[in-house]
Amino acid sequence: MTTQENRKPKTIGISISDSSDMKALGLGNGHLRDAMTEVATYLLASGDDLAYGGDLRENGFTWTLFELASRYTKPSVFISHSHDDRELADDLVEQLRRVANYFAWPVHIRMTNDNLDLLAGEVDNVADLKFLDMEGDLMTMERRREIPTSEPDEATWAEGLTAMRRTMQDAIDARILLGGRIENYKGRMPGVAEEALLSLQSGQPVFLLGGFGGCTRDIAETLGLADTLAGSRPRWQGLPEFDDYGPESLNNRLSAEENRILAQTPYIDQWLPMLLRGLRRL
Numbered sequence: 001m002t003t004q005e006n007r008k009p010k011t012i013g014i015s016i017s018d019s020s021d022m023k024a025l026g027l028g029n030g031h032l033r034d035a036m037t038e039v040a041t042y043l044l045a046s047g048d049d050l051a052y053g054g055d056l057r058e059n060g061f062t063w064t065l066f067e068l069a070s071r072y073t074k075p076s077v078f079i080s081h082s083h084d085d086r087e088l089a090d091d092l093v094e095q096l097r098r099v100a101n102y103f104a105w106p107v108h109i110r111m112t113n114d115n116l117d118l119l120a121g122e123v124d125n126v127a128d129l130k131f132l133d134m135e136g137d138l139m140t141m142e143r144r145r146e147i148p149t150s151e152p153d154e155a156t157w158a159e160g161l162t163a164m165r166r167t168m169q170d171a172i173d174a175r176i177l178l179g180g181r182i183e184n185y186k187g188r189m190p191g192v193a194e195e196a197l198l199s200l201q202s203g204q205p206v207f208l209l210g211g212f213g214g215c216t217r218d219i220a221e222t223l224g225l226a227d228t229l230a231g232s233r234p235r236w237q238g239l240p241e242f243d244d245y246g247p248e249s250l251n252n253r254l255s256a257e258e259n260r261i262l263a264q265t266p267y268i269d270q271w272l273p274m275l276l277r278g279l280r281r282l
Contacts (some may be wrong), residue, residue: 021213104164136163180215189238211266220263
């Protein structure tokens with residue numbers, strides 16, 4: 001019996017953003033994208049779904065996930081378009097979508113209705129677009145279209161992003177982290193870090209792929225899983241909140257040594273077996 005047949009499908013949260021450490025580590029941005037692609041491809045091929053809280057910047061990670069999801073759409077099912085079966089049809093279409101992308105209020109409130117329509121058309125049957133209000137509650141597209149476009153202030157960014165991350169946290173079974181900017185971020189702390197903290201606080205399985213630097217590496221160092229990177233690095237807001245956690249807090253069914261490999265190496269052939277082993281054990 002295959003691994004896929006033995007595993008119960010899960011929803012895995014992916015937390016990733018650019019890392020300023022890539023050059024110092026002898027890596028390029030393509031290495032980070034390749035790592036995410038390897039992870040996402042395996043999970044989708046295994047029947048798992050993905051959750052991500054990203055924006056729609058050009059050539060961003062969000063579009064890469066949408067593209068991968070289109071390759072691994074679940075088998076087509078007959079969908080009736082009759083009035084009586086419309087609710088059933090909506091449920092079936094929902095099952096086809098492999099990536100749930102959570103849009104925080106300050107992210108989507110900047111989008112025009114034309115932008116929303118274009119996006120919905122491009123990812124129909126591939127991604128589940130979840131637009132959230134300031135409290136993190138789901139909004140219908142109809143309700144969102146009634147709200148004027150506006151530019152959020154700093155406080156709105158922080159509150160809206162935290163609300164989105166809490167909502168996404170409740171919908172996933174485990175979280176994988178890569179990279180993470182430590183400067184020029186919006187919110188009360190780097191996004192990857194806040195998502196990691198929410199998972200740790202809830203006891204959810206967490207996998208730290210720290211070989212690509214960024215705040216994921218900083219968290220791994222704070223948890224005692226990685227040596228400190230050479231050079232001067234700014235301490236970002238929120239990092240001290242990880243002082244109370246250790247390797248056992250990751251709750252990912254991996255040993256401390258296995259988690260150290262995840263936390264330090266950028267080489268896919270070294271960390272991928274560790275990651276897959278932990279996911280199989282969940």
